[in-house]
Amino acid sequence: MKTIILFSLIALIILAANSAPAPVLDAHGKVLRAGVKYRVKPANSDDYNGGLILAHVGNKSCPLAVGQDLGLNKGPWLTFTPVNPKEHVIRVSTDVNIKISGSNSCNESNIWQLKYNEVMKEHIVMVGGVEGNPGPKTLYSWFKLENITYSGYKFVFCPSVCSHCELMCGDLFPFLTDDSNGQPLVLYNATSWHFSVIFY
Incomplete structure (x- = not known):
């Protein structure tokens, strides 16, 4: 009887492991780890240019x-924190906080958050988000990484931390403006274009 129970437990553990979303891999094929620093570059770039930076929008220095x-x-380092604090692997289709290393001139947290910007009239990624505490109050601080078939990954906003919350889902895509020192990531719901990135 004990043997049957033991084999049943092992089978359940294996089944649970197999049902977990696939891990995100870096440019060298290694699994992305929570809390480890990574840089980002476009998947179709031959060099390391085009990284993610903190950008001013319009004539305002903050946010x-x-x-x-x-x-x-090349941009600053990023760290990823999964919604489950006991999980040490970053997985596709799973909520994560994304944090830019270092400090910023606006004295805000460097946690990504999606926020409507009056200057651009778009929902864009800004800093000042909340780390952890998944739920309705932190809804806009959660993002996902999704695999793109032909290469790399894309950043997606479609959090699962609140099952009853109404929200807009979409990919994050660089948006060229005349007023910015970079291309802010905006929420973009088209399916024909993707901002494909890799991590290194």
């Missing part, structure tokens, strides 16, 4: 947006 660099900047 700061997250955008793609237009020049030679």
Whole structure:
């Protein structure tokens, strides 16, 4: 009887492991880990340019947006924190907080959040979000990484931390403006274009 119970438990553990979403892999094929620093670059780039930076929008110095660099900047390091604090692997289709390393000139947290910007008339990624505490109050601080068939991953806003909340889902895509020192990431619901990135 004990043997049957033991084998049943092992089978359940294996089944649970197999049903978990696939891990996100870096440019070297290694699993992305929670709390480890990574840089981001476009998947179709031959060099390390075009990283993500903190960008000003319009003529205001604060708040700061997250955008793609237009020049030679590799961008700062990013860390990912999964919704389950006991999980050490970053997985596709799973809510994560994304944080830019270091500090910023606006004295805000460097946690990504989706927020409507009056200057651009768009929902864009800005800093000042909340880390952890998943639920309705932190809804806009959760993002996902999704695999793109031909190459790399895309950033997506479609959190699962609140089952009854109404929200807009979509990909995050660099949006070129005349007033910014970068291309802020905006919520974009078209399916024909993707901002494909890899991590290194």
